[in-house]
Amino acid sequence: MLIDSRTLPEATRLEADIAIVGGGAAGIAIAREFIGSGLQVALLESGGLDYDNDTQDLYAGEVTGNPSIALDASRLRYLGGTSNHWAGYCRPLDEVDFAPRPWVPHSGWPITRASLEPYYRRAHSVLQLVSDDYLPASWTEHMPPVFASPLMQGRLRSVIFQQSPPTRLGSAYRAELEQAPELAVYLWANLVEIVTDTTTAVVEHLAMACLDGRRFTVRARHVVLATGGVENARLLLCANRQAPAGLGNGHDLVGRYFMDHPASEAATVLLNEPSAIARAPAGQVVDVLCGIAPEVEEKEGLLRFVTSIQPLPPPDGEEAGYVALRDLTRNLRRGIWPDDLMSRLGTVLADLDGTTSGVYQRFFARPELLRLRVHVEVAPNPESRVTLIDERDALGLNRVRLHWQLGELDRLSLRRSLEVVAEAFGASNLGRLRLADWLTEEDFAIPGNGSYHHVGTTRMSDDPRTGVVDRSCRVHGMHNLFIAGSSVFPTEGLANPTLTIVALGLRLADHLKSLHV
Amino acid sequence: MSPVARRQLLALLAAAPAASFGIGQPADAATWTRLFHDLESARLIGRTVLENHPDLGPGEAIRSRLRQRHAVFRELLADTADRPASAVLAPVMAEAIAADFAAHRTLTVAGWVLSRSEAELCALVYLA
Numbered sequence: 330m331l332i333d334s335r336t337l338p339e340a341t342r343l344e345a346d347i348a349i350v351g352g353g354a355a356g357i358a359i360a361r362e363f364i365g366s367g368l369q370v371a372l373l374e375s376g377g378l379d380y381d382n383d384t385q386d387l388y389a390g391e392v393t394g395n396p397s398i399a400l401d402a403s404r405l406r407y408l409g410g411t412s413n414h415w416a417g418y419c420r421p422l423d424e425v426d427f428a429p430r431p432w433v434p435h436s437g438w439p440i441t442r443a444s445l446e447p448y449y450r451r452a453h454s455v456l457q458l459v460s461d462d463y464l465p466a467s468w469t470e471h472m473p474p475v476f477a478s479p480l481m482q483g484r485l486r487s488v489i490f491q492q493s494p495p496t497r498l499g500s501a502y503r504a505e506l507e508q509a510p511e512l513a514v515y516l517w518a519n520l521v522e523i524v525t526d527t528t529t530a531v532v533e534h535l536a537m538a539c540l541d542g543r544r545f546t547v548r549a550r551h552v553v554l555a556t557g558g559v560e561n562a563r564l565l566l567c568a569n570r571q572a573p574a575g576l577g578n579g580h581d582l583v584g585r586y587f588m589d590h591p592a593s594e595a596a597t598v599l600l601n602e603p604s605a606i607a608r609a610p611a612g613q614v615v616d617v618l619c620g621i622a623p624e625v626e627e628k629e630g631l632l633r634f635v636t637s638i639q640p641l642p643p644p645d646g647e648e649a650g651y652v653a654l655r656d657l658t659r660n661l662r663r664g665i666w667p668d669d670l671m672s673r674l675g676t677v678l679a680d681l682d683g684t685t686s687g688v689y690q691r692f693f694a695r696p697e698l699l700r701l702r703v704h705v706e707v708a709p710n711p712e713s714r715v716t717l718i719d720e721r722d723a724l725g726l727n728r729v730r731l732h733w734q735l736g737e738l739d740r741l742s743l744r745r746s747l748e749v750v751a752e753a754f755g756a757s758n759l760g761r762l763r764l765a766d767w768l769t770e771e772d773f774a775i776p777g778n779g780s781y782h783h784v785g786t787t788r789m790s791d792d793p794r795t796g797v798v799d800r801s802c803r804v805h806g807m808h809n810l811f812i813a814g815s816s817v818f819p820t821e822g823l824a825n826p827t828l829t830i831v832a833l834g835l836r837l838a839d840h841l842k843s844l845h846v
Numbered sequence: 847m848s849p850v851a852r853r854q855l856l857a858l859l860a861a862a863p864a865a866s867f868g869i870g871q872p873a874d875a876a877t878w879t880r881l882f883h884d885l886e887s888a889r890l891i892g893r894t895v896l897e898n899h900p901d902l903g904p905g906e907a908i909r910s911r912l913r914q915r916h917a918v919f920r921e922l923l924a925d926t927a928d929r930p931a932s933a934v935l936a937p938v939m940a941e942a943i944a945a946d947f948a949a950h951r952t953l954t955v956a957g958w959v960l961s962r963s964e965a966e967l968c969a970l971v972y973l974a
């Protein structure tokens with residue numbers, strides 16, 4: 330059943346077995362699990378069935394530190410949540426992502442990849458993925474030849490990503506949400522306060538508000554916060570009437586350890602000779618990127634890393650600068666096109682004298698020049714954090730500042746990972762790699778907007794001193810408050826988060842069912 | 847290699863002080879040609895190598911490091927020894943460079959991740 334909360338009588342008190350706050354990827358995946366369970370579930374969604382400016386404005390906030398897109402652009406606030414514009418790249422986290430890695434401070438999950446396996450399988454079907462096979466060997470005929478080449482059998486690896494249609498969970502599962510007798514989906518329903526009893530260990534009720542001023546409450550035996558990686562922390566921090574530091578924040582961890590995946594063009598590779606190695610085969614059905622072999626990551630103390638390897642696109646036009654440069658170079662070489670790598674390097678290096686790199690990129694916009702766009706893990710960093718600021722939104726909640734701070738390990742690891750790629754191309758005598766200019770600066774920021782993945786702000790740990798939620802995703806010190814979403818990930822790995830968000834959500838649903846038998 | 851480029855190369859070598867080249871005779875130009883195809887490019891790279899890594903040291907230090915690192919350079923850069931025939935040099939060089947990459951012996955030059963040996967050879971060409 331879909332209910333417009335603005336039509337509820339003022340001060341309505343709703344009751345449910347389980348209240349799920351947030352009707353995005355996590356919230357919808359969890360809610361569906363209760364169809365046929367006999368338990369009454371209230372799914373409380375801030376927005377309606379479509380984009381709405383005033384609702385979206387509730388998401389506005391500040392961003393500082395490493396470049397990151399505005400908070401009201403990286404998320405969507407209506408049924409389906411950010412899945413309404415996600416791209417659909419999916420991959421489970423790897424076993425190594427769950428293990429503590431001595432070279433990555435604060436790494437290690439309290440659960441294993443194996444324990445998530447059955448949920449990953451089910452999550453594939455929720456996200457309408459046609460395959461859960463991530464073995465490169467299964468896909469060699471469907472990948473650009475470079476990924477099937479011996480280059481990927483030494484220190485580099487092909488890394489497979491599956492592609493969701495991409496599933497927009499709000500519309501894909503709307504009929505189910507409408508029809509299931511156990512589910513009541515309240516639209517235009519904003520959680521404005523998590524109200525606890527005096528011990529602050531039990532959620533007593535949820536204070537809800539609509540933008541038109543209507544207020545109501547929801548009381549449930551168990552409450553799941555599924556409002557996304559930034560908002561989960563915000564709502565805990567805003568619940569500061571009874572617990573001044575916010576709920577679950579006895580150890581000042583809520584909002585900290587924020588992570589995204591920096592994604593940026595980071596290098597070009599000049600091949601020794603024109604080659605078909607990077608061209609996409611017809612009918613490519615999986616996405617494949619280049620990663621580093623796990624034993625190299627361990628030996629060299631690297632964070633997880635992947636990069637695309639694609640031909641630079643052809644020039645879109647012949648600008649004056651490009652033509653001048655081409656003629657100049659042709660004259661310099663008296664009509665002889667450089668016939669080997671060193672000549673080409675020389676030409677590119679000549680660029681140092683002032684010709685813009687954009688012009689050069691066009692100059693070399695040929696199939697034998699490859700572009701590398703990286704997508705990398707960052708280490709958990711307590712200084713990367715979501716905090717409340719004084720400014721408030723239309724419902725009176727403090728807005729947030731998201732500060733994303735790269736650390737030394739993040740920079741060293743990215744540079745070194747690219748060097749490993751460079752060494753592999755060089756050792757195979759395929760070509761040479763050039764790092765983007767920004768990578769040669771000492772304290773570089775990683776350009777771009779991040780990947781819109783909001784990870785880590787309510788991290789999972791068995792120990793309340795090092796985590797906000799326990800292995801069941803229950804907030805430490807609270808009996809009936811659970812968290813769903815990438816905010817519970819202690820580390821982010823190299824995979825995009827949504828498949829794991831859904832898998833953890835299905836696992837949480839099973840756990841909640843077990844509490845109700 | 848086209849005749850024009852070869853003429854350029856020979857001219858360049860003739861102008862270079864032979865002794866400091868460590869190779870000396872114009873006859874050896876063929877050897878360098880096999881290595882670089884385009885000496886002007888190698889010089890450019892060599893200049894940038896030394897600008898980016900001034901600590902690489904004088905030519906003699908570079909030569910001695912190269913000789914120690916790979917047998918091919920011991921012969922190539924020897925002051926008196928018989929030098930290898932040009933025809934066999936290119937693949938051996940390629941092997942040496944590949945070995946550098948495999949052993950993480952690289953230098954970043956204007957963003958390019960080069961093998962130490964190729965970077966140092968270019969530096970020698972520039973210093974010549």
Ligand SMILES: Cc1cc2nc3c(=O)[nH]c(=O)nc-3n(C[C@H](O)[C@H](O)[C@H](O)COP(=O)(O)OP(=O)(O)OC[C@H]3O[C@@H](n4cnc5c(N)ncnc54)[C@H](O)[C@@H]3O)c2cc1C
Nearest residue numbers: 351353354355375406410411416417418520781814825827
């Ligand atoms: C452009 C873009 C591309 C992406 N591509 C990928 C990709 O290829 N692969 C991938 O894995 N991930 C991708 N992502 C990330 C992906 O969209 C998120 O990981 C996923 O949507 C998170 O699910 P969630 O349920 O935790 O949060 P959301 O989907 O954001 O859902 C949160 C829900 O909570 C609601 N809400 C918020 N506050 C309140 C409140 N106070 N009261 C009630 N309800 C509230 C919101 O309206 C929303 O519906 C992409 C993101 C973007 C922006």
